[in-house]
Amino acid sequence: MVRAGSAGVTAGPTLAVVAREAGVSVPTASKVVNGREDVAPETRRRVTEALDRLGYIRRPRFDGGRATRLVDLVVHSLETSGSGAVLHGAEEAADDAGLELVVSAALTRSRAERPERPERPERGWLDKLVLRGSSGVLFHLAELSDPQYAWLRQHRIPFVMIDPVLEPPPDAVSVGAADWRGGVTATEHLLALGHERIAVVAGHRHTLCADARIAGYRSALAAAGVRHHPEYVRHAGSGEDAAGRQVRELLDLPEPPTAVFVCADRMALGVYEALAERGLRVPDDMSVVGYDDLPEARWLTPALTTVRQPLSEMAATALRLLLRMMDGHRPESTRTELSTRLVERASTAPPGPRPGGHG
Incomplete structure (x- = not known):
């Protein structure tokens, strides 16, 4: 090099x-x-x-005489099935392009001290990029700071964000899902079954995907002429336990919902547990729709109706965009969105008896 x-x-x-x-x-x-x-x-x-x-x-300049260029994929965790889907898509696209993919998980050490905020990569990975001579970087679900964005620009390292947590700078290239449409689709499905008291349990506040999915939920209710209940909108970060707590609070309302749109399949695990603790059955007493279509959605009993987010395709698209940027081409648009679709399983049905035992 x-x-x-x-x-x-x-x-x-x-x-x-x-x-x-x-x-x-x-x-x-x-x-x-x-x-x-x-x-x-x-x-x-x-x-x-x-x-x-x-x-x-x-930064070190790429040596064109090398047979293979290095590309980094920085994920927020190596332990989730969502990250596995992203890795699968990026690996296939990198192999097709003759690129070598280096995968790492980079989380802030202060995560436990700021649970209300998403993950931010540690500073150490910056130095590793230069030492490896990486030609480009993919970030999945990363929250970068302004100095980190500036560092990437200063070192002329092209990068693409996959499903960015927060709104990236205007010049940053990103790939995501049509989350607003996904929120509409999930809510329309429940409305079509006859539900009107529909709650939503989303992730972190003021994040791109959570805000878009909630906006889609509200739009679908408005289009159907169904009254919006502000107390039905809940945030649970990304944890199963927090999602369960939110559902217990929803069940304790004077007028509890008959259906809930959970904005992540992993959170739906906590929702199922909370309902079971109250002696409520899915979907007889409460319909549940998830989001992502991870393997967990099929493992649940009953299997989870969910909105499929094309994570592998998003990663492959991001890799191909990054390859063009590495070759000196700028994408026509900084934002690419891939479509979502509803996958119907057994967790939704027309409204049953009023949940929560309030009459």
């Missing part, structure tokens, strides 16, 4: 020159180059402008 300063490559300005140009210390300039967050915004701006102005070489 050819690196800055190696034989045959003209070395650019040193970090000391950049620091002097920006009027900062070398350690401060190094923090900006390495994506550290403990730098004042104005200082970061001065250093970034100096890097660009002086033509500082921020």
Whole structure:
């Protein structure tokens, strides 16, 4: 691999020159180059402008003589079936393109201290990208900080977000599912069965997918002329236990719902458990619709009706977009959405007796 300063490559300005140009210390300039967050915004701006102005070489350039290029896939966890589906799609697309895929899980160590916020990759993976000479990166369900986005741009590493947790910067390329339409589809299915008291249990507040699915749910209710109950809209992060707690609270309402749209199949596990604890049956006493169509949806009893999110296809699409970016082509649109569809199983039926024992 050819690196800055190696034989045959003209070395650019040193970090000391950049620091002097920006009027900062070398350690401060190094923090900006390495994506550290403990730098004042104005200082970061001065250093970034100096890097660009002086033509500082921020990363090893790809050696075209190598047979295989490296691409990183950074996932939020290696233990979920959702991540497995993403890995499957990315691996197949990488193999077709002759790319080598490096997979890693990068979570913030402070996750337990901020459970209300999604996962953010640790800073350590930034350095690993440079050391490996990665030609591009795919991120699945990652929450990147502004300095991390800036670091990727400064090092000229193309990247694509798969199902980003938060709204990415305007210039960031992302691939996701048609979550608004998925929320509409799930709710319309329950409405068609005769349900009007329909609750929704979503993930983290103010995240792209949760907001879109809830918006679809509300749109479907409005289109059907069904009154929206604000107390029926719940957030449970991504945990099974939290989803179960939300359903118990819904059952304790004076007018509990007869159906619930759960915005993740994993959370539906907790919903089933909470209903069973109350002696309620799915779908006789409560209809349940999930989201994702993970293997867990088929394992539940009764099998879960759910909205299929094409995770493998999303990952493959992201890999192909990344390959074009690595070759110097910019996508026509920064956002690509793949369609969702309802998979009907046994967890939904017309409304039964009023759940919760309130008459």
